[in-house]
Amino acid sequence: MANSTLNYFILGTYIQVGTLRYLYFMFTLMLYIVIVILNICVIVVICMNRSLHEPMYLFLCSLFVNELFGSTGLFPFLLVQILSDIHTVSAPLCFLQIFCLYSYANIEFSNLAVMSYDRYLAICCPLQYNTYMTFNKVVTFIAVIWFYSFVKFLITLSLNIRLNFCGNIINSLYCHNYLVVKLACSDTQVNNIYGLFGVVLTILVPLVPILFSYMRILKVCFSGSKQTRQKAVSTCSPHLASLLNFSFGCCFEIIQSRFDMSGVPGVLRIILSLYFLIIQPLLNPIMFGLQMSKIRNKCKHVLCHQRLTCCRDTV
Numbered sequence: 001m002a003n004s005t006l007n008y009f010i011l012g013t014y015i016q017v018g019t020l021r022y023l024y025f026m027f028t029l030m031l032y033i034v035i036v037i038l039n040i041c042v043i044v045v046i047c048m049n050r051s052l053h054e055p056m057y058l059f060l061c062s063l064f065v066n067e068l069f070g071s072t073g074l075f076p077f078l079l080v081q082i083l084s085d086i087h088t089v090s091a092p093l094c095f096l097q098i099f100c101l102y103s104y105a106n107i108e109f110s111n112l113a114v115m116s117y118d119r120y121l122a123i124c125c126p127l128q129y130n131t132y133m134t135f136n137k138v139v140t141f142i143a144v145i146w147f148y149s150f151v152k153f154l155i156t157l158s159l160n161i162r163l164n165f166c167g168n169i170i171n172s173l174y175c176h177n178y179l180v181v182k183l184a185c186s187d188t189q190v191n192n193i194y195g196l197f198g199v200v201l202t203i204l205v206p207l208v209p210i211l212f213s214y215m216r217i218l219k220v221c222f223s224g225s226k227q228t229r230q231k232a233v234s235t236c237s238p239h240l241a242s243l244l245n246f247s248f249g250c251c252f253e254i255i256q257s258r259f260d261m262s263g264v265p266g267v268l269r270i271i272l273s274l275y276f277l278i279i280q281p282l283l284n285p286i287m288f289g290l291q292m293s294k295i296r297n298k299c300k301h302v303l304c305h306q307r308l309t310c311c312r313d314t315v
Contacts, residue, residue, distance in 0.1 A: 006165045009094050009180070011087040013173050013273075015266060025082045031278065032075035038285040039064040039071075055133045056122070056235075059115045060288055062142045066107045067281035073100030074277050077174060094175040095160055099153050101277065102177060105250060106149040106202050108280070112243045113206030114141050119239060120213035123232050124220050152198060159191050173273055178257050210243065238287045245283060249276025 046052045046061045121129050166185035181191050221229045252272040
């Protein structure tokens, strides 16, 4: 029977681990703390140093803020569920988590797409770069990415709220839009059409500038000098690694939510479902921080300054 006033959902993927839950809780908490510290450190370094107020680093700053946004949409929720005996989530909180996690994924892809275009201009049009990529354009790009993503999934949220549900068990560790809509016994045609439209916008629209940019970059690399190739590799490798890592993680989650994965071990299913929400926020600040020489040098300078300050205070 349809329940138009559903109060909560049950998350059916959690397994009972007894007292090991405290170990998992501590591990998850430490992972969240590390992610927050790494991303905040790089954001602070970029914001505090005027030499890093360039388009590439401003896009990176937006990317790291998004990692904090996505992580905060998942980790506090996971920590509560790990310690709970009954794995339930209120309907409003479930819809809020869907909004946060899906917005995070859309912002991530869009941000990486704009960054690929920025790299194309820097490598293929170095003399016109400052003309094409001004500070105002960078701010506009970032504002549009975030505003568009929020509006897009506010519409998803409004479509979900109107549904009547016949069940409340979600076979996932967290709230997943596709699995929630599957529980509805009212007409979901509008949700399905908008969901398909949303997937196309989220994946194909960013894919166009990414493919265009890298095709042009590769063309310049093969026809350019050794110095040009080295510059392209040093600036594009962390971006490409981040893009591929996030794409694979999203593919794992889409496949798992839409196909029968009962033959796959439960632990592996859990790892795959969390991969893009855990590895990406952890990998990006480390990878970009180590690969980008300016960020790396500024981080070293800050750490050395802090050590000297501590030594003076102790003396």
